[in-house]
Amino acid sequence: MKKPASLIDVARRAKVNISTVSRTINQTGKIGAETQARVLKAMRELGYKPNRVARRLRTQEGSSHLLGLIIPNIQNSFFADLARGVEDVAYKNNFALLLCNYDEDEAKERFYLDVLQSESVDGIILPPIHENDPAVLQVVRNGIPVVCVDRSLSSGNLDKVEVDNHTGALKAVEHIIAQGHKRIGLIGGPADSSTGRERLRGYKDAHNQAGLPIKAELIRFGDFKQESGQTLAHELLSLADPPTALFACNGLMTAGALEAIAARGLKIPKQIAIVGFDELPLSSVFNPPLTVVRQPAYEVGKYAAELLLKRIEDAKRPATSLKLMPELIIRKSC
Amino acid sequence: MKKPASLIDVARRAKVNISTVSRTINQTGKIGAETQARVLKAMRELGYKPNRVARRLRTQEGSSHLLGLIIPNIQNSFFADLARGVEDVAYKNNFALLLCNYDEDEAKERFYLDVLQSESVDGIILPPIHENDPAVLQVVRNGIPVVCVDRSLSSGNLDKVEVDNHTGALKAVEHIIAQGHKRIGLIGGPADSSTGRERLRGYKDAHNQAGLPIKAELIRFGDFKQESGQTLAHELLSLADPPTALFACNGLMTAGALEAIAARGLKIPKQIAIVGFDELPLSSVFNPPLTVVRQPAYEVGKYAAELLLKRIEDAKRPATSLKLMPELIIRKSC
DNA sequence: TTCTGGTAGGCAAACGTTTGCACAGCTTCA
DNA sequence: TGAAGCTGTGCAAACGTTTGCCTACCAGAA
Structure with missing residues (x-):
């Protein structure tokens, strides 16, 4: 050595x-x-x-030039894009990135939060596991700059950048309804996540606006993983009076639903229409091309990193909260 | 604070x-x-x-419990899966992960290599940018444990875990030939990457075995990014005597090729057959489902991390080199 | 000349650990 | 009784920086 x-x-x-x-x-x-x-x-x-380690040890405040990013799962392309956004601005500013996968596991989140603090990172970007995540709150109280992405923290006056999930879901379901569908199955996110709830709210509001009844049997909650999308799609499609369209609340669950549809040999969109949240690598060339609501994941990461850097510079600046608009991309699946 | x-x-x-x-x-x-x-x-x-920083400063050798991972692009699902594999074993062993995106950019690779060294990581996992990457060699000479993944380093007796790219490509092209195709377009990787070259060799060997001529006009080299897949597919399909099947050498380029095919309104596999390297999130539910050679990306990451941890424990152990077999998944696109 | 003030650079403490060494007290054995 | 060995604990150096304070020098003003 x-x-x-x-x-x-x-x-x-x-x-x-x-x-x-x-x-x-x-x-x-x-x-x-x-x-x-x-x-x-x-x-x-x-x-x-x-030697960055020595430097970091000496100057506890400020510039260790290291950021922490904690995300649920890097295999989810939404978070991969987001991470990429963070990474790009970090690199431009000579910051390195400590990346952590917490897998929606609270213990794992806590472990990584500890690591990041004990590594004296200059700041942390993360989607809180739920709205009042005590571990995150503690970090904030310890005076470490934090910016929330994707989901928010109920208490605490933090920088955050989110996507307008309600509007995204609303537009998607409005579109589905406009295509003449009356029974729309929802493959939702966890009820205790703000994103899941907001998208559900969009679904309901679209129904209300159109004077359509909301049927409990058509609403199912998954865990944002592929498998649950598949399971729930099967459940919905097995109903005595099955939905004619599906709205899947994230990319992985959309993929799962597509598996179920393929397994049943159903034709999209004639036998079953589908709209998904999140753009997937192949969705534009899918057959038929998928109608999706595209979240600006890269931008979320980019703005979050910029906000974080600004806060590191000036801890006293007022918290800013960005809400980015998702885009409904109408293709052929609905 | x-x-x-x-x-x-x-x-x-x-x-x-x-x-x-x-x-x-x-x-x-x-x-x-x-x-x-x-x-x-x-x-x-x-x-x-x-305080991990202080600890790391004090004990320069050994357990800072921090690993570095440098990958081309986290948005490439192959590397996302790989990263996930690394992360899982790191977490199990209480190691954190410093993740870097080098984007096939040599300057960026060097920057991150410097950062990782100056952070005194215990070890580094990376696909070398090319076969004798002097920066990586220098790191090795500095005595930092390194394990190569996906691509290898010509000199240096290092731990590495790779995929058998030659066999993967060979099997894929054999399959294409077995379907009766005689003009097979290759959307290849960069000629100076070992993976690109190995897959090309598989393509050629399959032709030779079958007594099929190798036509230079059917062989194109991309950069493993989506856009180049699209461009090259268009080029190949515009040929006076176009190929009847395409073999795309990674996932992103496959997606690009699919875009080109969709833009031209060609039917898969009747008008154009296609086989891609890398499993993509939707490829099994694609219409038609895609025939691909699936790389065990997660496992590559997992074994690499395990190898790295072992080497950190014992710097003297002989270098081991793993070669994982990819799997040809025959579906309907060819 | 002496004083003031500014500039260039040295000294040493501090950041939070790990670890070699020392040492006190006790047990054991001859 | 005394040497030897073990056990439990303290002392202080070291890791590589940053930074407050101090000093030496020099120029210009009084």
Whole structure:
């Protein structure tokens, strides 16, 4: 294990004190031009790279240049896109990213929250597991900048960037109704998630607006995973009086529903119409192309990271809350 | 910013020296049962969490309990699955994961490699950008455990886990040929990537085995991104004598090719057959369901992480090299 | 000349750990 | 009784930075 050059090595070689080297690097304090040149030269010759760990230990506040991102599942393309958005702005600002998968598991979320704090990250981006997530609240109370994405925290006056789930679902279901459907099955998200609830609300409001009755048997709650989409679609399609259209509340569940539909040999959209939340890699070339409500996942991540960086700069700035509009992409599946 | 409790606080409260506390936590050294209980109690009361940064600074070798993962693009589901595999075993072993997206950009790769070293990660998992990537080699020379995934490094005797790309492509193209196709367009990966080359070799070998001529005009090289799949498919399909089947060398390019096919209104598989590398979220429910060669991406990540952990434990163990077999999933697109 | 003030750079503490060494007290054995 | 060995604990250095404070020097003003 070859030890990398440290400040001390550079200082020795440039014949100055380590503080001078540190100040040269960070451009803090006045350093003579000639001394500076000598230091720079020594750094280059030794291939000096500052040790981020030591730096982080010393300066607890502010710039460790490390962000934490905790997401439910990287395999969900919504979160992959979001992560990519975060990563891009982090990189542009020379921040690295500590990525954590919490899998909707509260213990895992807690573990990662602990890790991130104990790594002294400069800030954390996450979708809270539910609305008053005590672990997240504690982090906030500890004074670590947090921005919520996708879902929000009921208490706490935090930066957040969300998608307008209600409007997204409303537009989708309005569209379904406009196609003449009267029995619309809902493959919903967990009832205790704000996204699940908001989308459900959109579904109901669209029905109310159209004067359509809301039938409890057509409303099912899944867990945002593919398998539950499949199961619930089968349940709905097995009803004595099955729905003629399905609205699936996220991408994975849409894929699951599509599996169920394929297994039953049903034709889309004649025998069963479907609209899904989330754009999927193949949805535009699907046969038939899928009508979906596309969430601006990349942008959510991007804005969240920008907000976080601003807050790290200035802890006192007022919390801002962004609500991004999803887009209904009408194709052929409904 | 509430300062978290430190070793010193715990020591004070338990009326012992900090070294005693440290030893209690790490179970190193003999500590009296009664003292231990007192320390544990104090820790609990203060909500003490060890500071990972300080720990990492002190113990340069070994357990910082932090792994680095550098991947081309998290939006590529192959790498998302792989990342998930890594993450799962990391979590099981109480390691956190520093995730980096290098986007096939050498400067970005170098940046992240620097960050990871300067964060003193215990080890790094990555697909080298190409076969003799000097930056990676330097990291290895610095004594940091590295395991290569997906692609390999020509020099250096490293742990690696790869997929048998040659066999995967061979089986796929054999299958295409068995369906009676004689003009098979290849949407290949970059010629300077080992995966691209291996898959090309499979394509050629299948042709040779079958006594089919290899036509240069049918072979195109993309960059593993969706757009290039689309472009190349259009090129191939515009040929005076177009191919009757396409073999696309990764998931994103397959999606691109599908776009081109859809834009031209071609029927799969009658007018154009297609086989892709990589399983995509919707490929089994696609219409028609896609014939693909599925790479065990999750397993690649999982084994890589396991190998890395073993190497961290024991730097001297001989390098092991795993080659996982992909699976040809025959559905209806060819 | 002496004083004031500014500039360049050195000194050493601090961040929160881990760990080699020292040492006190006790047991054991000759 | 005393040497040897073990057990439990404390002391302090070290990891590589950043930063408040101090000093030495020099220029310009009085």
